[in-house]
Amino acid sequence: xxxxxxxxxxxxxxxxxxxxxxxxxxxxxxxxxxxxxxxxxxxxxxxxxxxxxxxxxxxxxxxxxxxxxxxxxxxxxxxxxxxxxxxxxxxxxxxxxxxxxxxxxxxxxxxxxxxxxxxxxxxxxxxxxxxxxxxxxxxxxxxxxxxxxxxxxxxxxxxxxxxxxxxxxxxxxxxxxxxxxxxxxxxxxxxxxxxxxxxxxxxxx
Numbered sequence: 283x284x285x286x287x288x289x290x291x292x293x294x295x296x297x298x299x300x301x302x303x304x305x306x307x308x309x310x311x312x313x314x315x316x317x318x319x320x321x322x323x324x325x326x327x328x329x330x331x332x333x334x335x336x337x338x339x340x341x342x343x344x345x346x347x348x349x350x351x352x353x354x355x356x357x358x359x360x361x362x363x364x365x366x367x368x369x370x371x372x373x374x375x376x377x378x379x380x381x382x383x384x385x386x387x388x389x390x391x392x393x394x395x396x397x398x399x400x401x402x403x404x405x406x407x408x409x410x411x412x413x414x415x416x417x418x419x420x421x422x423x424x425x426x427x428x429x430x431x432x433x434x435x436x437x438x439x440x441x442x443x444x445x446x447x448x449x450x451x452x453x454x455x456x457x458x459x460x461x462x463x464x465x466x467x468x469x470x471x472x473x474x475x476x477x478x479x480x481x482x483x484x485x486x487x
Contacts, residue, residue: 287355287356287383288383288451290307290364292364293386293429294390294391295367299389300366306440316457319362321366336421345366345370348377352381371425374386385451387432393418396418405418408420432480446477446481
């Protein structure tokens with residue numbers, strides 16, 4: 283059966299876990315035989331959007347460029363995974379409309395946890411005024427109002443979050459269900475119950 287293209291768009295604060303989870307999901311989809319491309323925000327800025335700054339206009343242009351590439355890949359049957367802060371709701375919604383087969387994943391994490399995870403110390407520099415227009419500090423992050431998936435990385439392991447995303451893709455009929463996935467791990471009873479609860483909250487089981 284011909285693969286259906288779609289874009290899986292991870293949005294969230296810096297250091298929330300977008301890249302880590304997206305790579306686990308990408309590995310799972312490849313293991314199922316799907317064609318997969320990952321567009322990571324940092325990599326895209328180095329290549330596709332070199333020269334753009336961090337003003338709202340430049341941020342929007344960056345996301346529109348990522349969205350355009352995602353649209354091309356999606357319509358050619360590729361499972362396209364985007365991991366980008368993409369802080370502004372209006373431009374995310376525009377990309378959603380342009381692409382069509384679009385699944386938004388809100389990688390939710392308290393900013394205090396993101397700051398603790400920040401090995402580069404960029405949040406601390408932003409708090410000290412050394413970096414301007416830093417999302418979550420002196421530039422807003424607008425949370426999605428109706429994402430298809432929400433993962434909470436301060437209370438879930440990356441594997442658990444990835445499993446929730448994969449199950450959502452199955453439920454939305456973008457990928458065929460499987461009894462067991464490579465995102466699975468040996469969970470404790472409490473961990474398994476937590477994943478099940480999240481899936482129930484999202485309406486996927």
